[in-house]
Amino acid sequence: MSKKILELKNISKIYGNLKALADINLSVNAGDWLSIMGPSGSGKTTMINIIGCMDTPSTGSVILDGVDISRENAASLTRIRRDKIGLIFQQFHLISYLTAVENVMVAQYYHSMPDEDEAMEALAKVGLSDRAHHLPAQLSGGEQQRVCIARALINSPQILLGDEPTGNLDEENEGIVVDIFRRLHDEGVTIIIVTHDPEVGDVAQRKIILEHGRVVGDIDQSATFGEALKLRGSHV
Amino acid sequence: MFWHMIIKTLIRQKNKMLMIAFTVVLGVSLSTAMMNVMLGVGDKVNRELKVYGANITVRHKDAALMSDLYGLEGQGVNDKFLHEDDVLKLKSIFWGFNILDFAPILEGRVSFNGVDTAIIGTWPEKNTTLPTGEELHTGLKALRTWWEVNGQWLGEDDDDSVMVGHILADQNKISVNDKITLTANGQSKIFTVKGIFNDGGNSDSKILMTLPSAQAMMNLSGRVSAIEVSALTTPDNDLARKAAQDPRSLSPDEYETWYCTAYVSAICHQIQEVIRDGVAKPVRQVAESEGTILNKTTLLMVLITILSAIGSSLAISNLITASVIERSQELGLLKALGAYNWQIVLLVLAEVMITGLAGGVVGYFVGIGFAQVIGQTVFGSYIEIARMVILIVAVILFFVTLFGSIPAIRYLTALKPTEVLHGK
Numbered sequence: 001m002s003k004k005i006l007e008l009k010n011i012s013k014i015y016g017n018l019k020a021l022a023d024i025n026l027s028v029n030a031g032d033w034l035s036i037m038g039p040s041g042s043g044k045t046t047m048i049n050i051i052g053c054m055d056t057p058s059t060g061s062v063i064l065d066g067v068d069i070s071r072e073n074a075a076s077l078t079r080i081r082r083d084k085i086g087l088i089f090q091q092f093h094l095i096s097y098l099t100a101v102e103n104v105m106v107a108q109y110y111h112s113m114p115d116e117d118e119a120m121e122a123l124a125k126v127g128l129s130d131r132a133h134h135l136p137a138q139l140s141g142g143e144q145q146r147v148c149i150a151r152a153l154i155n156s157p158q159i160l161l162g163d164e165p166t167g168n169l170d171e172e173n174e175g176i177v178v179d180i181f182r183r184l185h186d187e188g189v190t191i192i193i194v195t196h197d198p199e200v201g202d203v204a205q206r207k208i209i210l211e212h213g214r215v216v217g218d219i220d221q222s223a224t225f226g227e228a229l230k231l232r233g234s235h236v
Numbered sequence: 237m238f239w240h241m242i243i244k245t246l247i248r249q250k251n252k253m254l255m256i257a258f259t260v261v262l263g264v265s266l267s268t269a270m271m272n273v274m275l276g277v278g279d280k281v282n283r284e285l286k287v288y289g290a291n292i293t294v295r296h297k298d299a300a301l302m303s304d305l306y307g308l309e310g311q312g313v314n315d316k317f318l319h320e321d322d323v324l325k326l327k328s329i330f331w332g333f334n335i336l337d338f339a340p341i342l343e344g345r346v347s348f349n350g351v352d353t354a355i356i357g358t359w360p361e362k363n364t365t366l367p368t369g370e371e372l373h374t375g376l377k378a379l380r381t382w383w384e385v386n387g388q389w390l391g392e393d394d395d396d397s398v399m400v401g402h403i404l405a406d407q408n409k410i411s412v413n414d415k416i417t418l419t420a421n422g423q424s425k426i427f428t429v430k431g432i433f434n435d436g437g438n439s440d441s442k443i444l445m446t447l448p449s450a451q452a453m454m455n456l457s458g459r460v461s462a463i464e465v466s467a468l469t470t471p472d473n474d475l476a477r478k479a480a481q482d483p484r485s486l487s488p489d490e491y492e493t494w495y496c497t498a499y500v501s502a503i504c505h506q507i508q509e510v511i512r513d514g515v516a517k518p519v520r521q522v523a524e525s526e527g528t529i530l531n532k533t534t535l536l537m538v539l540i541t542i543l544s545a546i547g548s549s550l551a552i553s554n555l556i557t558a559s560v561i562e563r564s565q566e567l568g569l570l571k572a573l574g575a576y577n578w579q580i581v582l583l584v585l586a587e588v589m590i591t592g593l594a595g596g597v598v599g600y601f602v603g604i605g606f607a608q609v610i611g612q613t614v615f616g617s618y619i620e621i622a623r624m625v626i627l628i629v630a631v632i633l634f635f636v637t638l639f640g641s642i643p644a645i646r647y648l649t650a651l652k653p654t655e656v657l658h659g660k
Contacts, residue, residue, distance in 0.1 A: 082574025109237040
């Protein structure tokens with residue numbers, strides 16, 4: 001049986017009178033590929049912020065790699081995020097004045113030591129060896145997202161966390177990115193992505209449906225998001 | 237990677253960084269100019285204040301005592317005189333270079349048109365070479381710069397000429413080039429009136445002549461009543477005031493400090509060491525005015541420096557904060573990638589400090605230029621560059637930049653990656 005890498009226990013996040021997450025329970029094993037779907041305002045981003053150590057829950061516990069991180073201070077969360085989480089963003093968030101390889105090396109710099117050879121290897125993994133010395137503005141959206149994935153992978157994180165990683169990509173580039181995820185999954189990387197796109201979400205081995213801050217569906221690979229949503233009579 | 241990011245940021249944000257550097261240039265140049273002027277202004281202001289005349293008077297100790305006790309001055313108070321051949325010794329004291337001008341005075345009374353009239357014998361001009369080889373050009377003319385003279389000043393050897401105060405000249409209808417006869421001790425001498433002066437004081441009813449003429453008329457060869465001295469002095473402080481009361485009350489260390497500082501009391505003390513039977517006293521009104529004006533001028537310079545530093549700091553603060561807000565997504569990303577707050581702050585501070593340093597170097601040299609412009613315009617001479625200003629400016633620059641960065645640092649430490657990366 002796989003090791004439990006992440007466990008959310010009775011997680012709630014409250015902003016004033018708004019309950020963004022309500023009593024969430026979720027376990028993720030090492031090597032899992034999990035996609036989270038839900039309509040706008042369902043709490044997807046809040047959930048990914050908490051898993052990504054960029055926010056803390058109002059109540060409940062977050063157990064990451066066996067350690068409860070829910071009451072850690074900002075500096076500890078920064079250290080944990082740096083060591084255990086790889087982040088992929090919808091808007092890529094590459095530093096505009098650094099080349100592709102330098103953008104990857106920035107993550108190395110804040111983790112340990114920049115190593116250009118390793119950064120080039122990471123770019124090779126996402127098929128961008130020949131674009132390594134281009135600035136973000138000289139890359140297509142798909143290429144920028146692949147740089148973002150290389151940056152997220154460079155420090156060998158325990159969880160790869162994607163917030164709408166294909167949200168800004170065309171169909172062709174979406175396919176390329178999904179193929180990269182598939183390959184990473186085969187290599188044993190734990191992947192958690194938030195997506196609006198059922199086609200992307202369905203590739204994952206496990207799907208979580210969020211509504212009004214609650215988990216309303218936790219389905220395996222045998223069913224699609226579409227089928228699950230049809231049964232619930234809701235949409236994303 | 238750290239320096240690589242800084243260099244690329246500086247290049248990418250060159251317009252903003254140039255604005256920050258320009259602000260630093262303005263602040264540092266003003267501070268540099270003010271501090272150089274402030275440190276060099278003591279002598280300059282003192283020299284300017286010399287138009288108010290002598291700030292030290294040397295008299296025979298008995299004459300000084302009568303003056304202290306009864307407020308009596310002038311000829312007839314007593315018959316104690318100083319020696320003319322001691323006068324040049326003034327330049328041999330420890331602070332001899334600070335003795336700018338001096339003139340011996342011999343006061344006496346003669347009969348003019350049958351009326352008892354006061355005369356002043358002096359060195360109108362004195363040009364000589366001291367035993368040290370130093371060329372000396374001094375005399376009463378240098379001490380009475382405010383005199384309005386109709387005609388001409390007496391020359392060094394004008395022993396047959398006199399200058400007449402304008403009140404006495406008006407009373408006796410004396411004009412320039414007139415001949416007047418003065419009588420004293422039973423002998424008369426005819427003098428040519430070379431000039432009529434307006435002093436605005438008691439001297440306007442007196443007759444001015446060369447010291448040899450006065451000594452001959454008074455039968456006081458080699459004697460002088462007093463010496464007027466104009467010296468560059470340092471404003472008094474507690475030590476100087478304590479020493480002025482009694483130098484023997486000072487500890488050896490205090491005495492050394494006092495003796496080697498150009499306090500008016502220290503210079504008076506040193507004058508007394510070389511003038512036989514002389515008592516040197518500061519002309520308090522002039523000496524204190526000089527100190528007050530100098531202190532106020534220095535205070536004004538310090539205030540301008542502080543205000544320029546505050547102004548620069550505020551301007552830098554706005555520019556840096558604007559720059560950081562503009563880059564909040566990039567800086568938030570660095571936090572998301574694992575950068576600690578201090579690493580982000582260090583990155584931004586390094587960028588600002590490098591920019592500030594570049595602006596500071598330029599500002600320093602511009603400030604030296606400003607100082608010279610001020611020196612030429614106000615004092616008519618160049619301001620000496622004080623090396624210590626470099627250190628002071630560096631410290632000011634550091635703190636101005638640091639304080640200017642505080643709002644940006646507060647913003648950075650409060651910045652949450654989630655807020656800028658998800659566009660919330």
